[in-house]
Amino acid sequence: xxxxxxxxxxxxxxxxxxxxxxxxxxxxxxxxxxxxxxxxxxxxxxxxxxxxxxxxxxxxxxxxxxxxxxxxxxxxxxxxxxxxxxxxxxxxxxxxxxxxxxxxxxxxxxxxxxxxxxxxxxxxxxxxxxxxxxxxxxxxxxxxxxxxxxxxxxxxxxxxxxxxxxxxxxxxxxxxxxxxxxxxxxxxxxxxxxxxxxxxxxxxxxxxxxxxxxxxxxxxxxxxxxxxxxxxxxxxxxxx
Amino acid sequence: xxxxxxxxxxxxxxxxxxxxxxxxxxxxxxxxxxxxxxxxxxxxxxxxxxxxxxxxxxxxxxxxxxxxxxxxxxxxxxxxxxxxxxxxxxxxxxxxxxxxxxxxxxxxxxxxxxxxxxxxxxxxxxxxxxxxxxxxxxxxxxxxxxxxxxxxxxxxxxxxxxxxxxxxxxxxxxxxxxxxxxxxxxxxxxxxxxxxxxxxxxxxxxxxxxxxxxxxxxxxxxxxxxxxxxxxxxxxxxxx
DNA sequence: AAGTGGTCTAGACCACTGA
DNA sequence: CAGTGGTCTAGACCACTTG
Numbered sequence: 001x002x003x004x005x006x007x008x009x010x011x012x013x014x015x016x017x018x019x020x021x022x023x024x025x026x027x028x029x030x031x032x033x034x035x036x037x038x039x040x041x042x043x044x045x046x047x048x049x050x051x052x053x054x055x056x057x058x059x060x061x062x063x064x065x066x067x068x069x070x071x072x073x074x075x076x077x078x079x080x081x082x083x084x085x086x087x088x089x090x091x092x093x094x095x096x097x098x099x100x101x102x103x104x105x106x107x108x109x110x111x112x113x114x115x116x117x118x119x120x121x122x123x124x125x126x127x128x129x130x131x132x133x134x135x136x137x138x139x140x141x142x143x144x145x146x147x148x149x150x151x152x153x154x155x156x157x158x159x160x161x162x163x164x165x166x167x168x169x170x171x172x173x174x175x176x177x178x179x180x181x182x183x184x185x186x187x188x189x190x191x192x193x194x195x196x197x198x199x200x201x202x203x204x205x206x207x208x209x210x211x212x213x214x215x216x217x218x219x220x221x222x223x224x225x226x227x228x229x230x231x232x233x234x235x236x237x238x239x240x
Numbered sequence: 241x242x243x244x245x246x247x248x249x250x251x252x253x254x255x256x257x258x259x260x261x262x263x264x265x266x267x268x269x270x271x272x273x274x275x276x277x278x279x280x281x282x283x284x285x286x287x288x289x290x291x292x293x294x295x296x297x298x299x300x301x302x303x304x305x306x307x308x309x310x311x312x313x314x315x316x317x318x319x320x321x322x323x324x325x326x327x328x329x330x331x332x333x334x335x336x337x338x339x340x341x342x343x344x345x346x347x348x349x350x351x352x353x354x355x356x357x358x359x360x361x362x363x364x365x366x367x368x369x370x371x372x373x374x375x376x377x378x379x380x381x382x383x384x385x386x387x388x389x390x391x392x393x394x395x396x397x398x399x400x401x402x403x404x405x406x407x408x409x410x411x412x413x414x415x416x417x418x419x420x421x422x423x424x425x426x427x428x429x430x431x432x433x434x435x436x437x438x439x440x441x442x443x444x445x446x447x448x449x450x451x452x453x454x455x456x457x458x459x460x461x462x463x464x465x466x467x468x469x470x471x472x473x474x475x476x477x478x479x480x
Numbered sequence: 481a482a483g484t485g486g487t488c489t490a491g492a493c494c495a496c497t498g499a
Numbered sequence: 500c501a502g503t504g505g506t507c508t509a510g511a512c513c514a515c516t517t518g
Contacts, residue, residue, distance in 0.1 A: 028411030071515030171268030176476020236416020
């Protein structure tokens, strides 16, 4: 293959390789399952070293466009349009956090199950509401296993966000979270708290925090009042 | 620095570098904001070439543990525990898709707004329900702009999933999706369709498909009946 | 055996940062 | 200025796949 592109723009050579191949894929000239040109032919085309070409191919791999099979070649991936990335802000930006209470209590059956607690163990409950201006948009509950004699540092827990609370117990990278999203009708208590009518459909986000041994270290539940608080996610390619 | 680890396992050298540094981060010896050893000191420690060390550092970058700043060094990232990855299966596995109807119609104001349509333009509406055994768990609506004279290929659209429909109009990688999640109470029509009571809280997923010019090429809305259909997402590290 | 990708090296030059 | 990371090379050896 003859070289087809010059590096006029000051872009690194590997970035030119990326742009060239990504354009073929996004443009539909190369489709899922198709084989890409071999490393060696790209080396000729771009008059670059093999490692440079590989750097570009690695980038496309990271971005999800291609994958490689040793001994065979590089292939265009099946696009994953079912994977969505969400950013869940426990406290919305420009929202006020209204701390309600913090206490040590006996968990109800839901919380006990979520935290996988032994029979008699108590939990720390942290309750707050989130509001925008005068409108209450969410009601937030968090539960942590309570170790006997452990001091209860209200000041630290009041405004802390869930991952911070967990990070206090383990290293910042040593835990993961599972989230469940569902819908519930507001009962009397929720309706009073959120100042909505009984029966209003609420968006519910449950979070389970686990440490690296997969022990559950926290359970949280947030009731969100549409349309004031909803969730947004994104899926897609079109990078670069 | 002296070399600390031998490659006894047959692992590539760069993978040893990754394991070594990741253990420091997950173990809490290196914390967000901390500077990592320089490339050259890792070269000495592992008796590897600079490119090999860089390959390992690149891997940790991809995994979200570290980032680099030219002229300064590598640093431990702030963990992002707010980012969740969801897989939204339009049709659940082991579920039955019950095709309801497909028609060309005038959009109501919601659909017109979602598709950003000109005044008189018509849309294709595709309606189906999803059930598990005898239980209807979701009601699915999709809307596509209708171009005059365009043939309506029912057979192709009946069981197609949204990304497939979109891919027919553009290249497989040339579009992206935005998703909104909210909750709604079942009205009379939804209650009848989903065989639930009026007022039941439903989970609602809206999807907006856009091509690479950011033109909206499809709008979908799915009403999901908890607890039969909900959503699950994951956030976390602990890789490797 | 020929072609593919996977790992690794020893060196080069550059751009950027901070003392 | 010395030290950092960013790009790039020309070659080597290996493991894997296919004819």
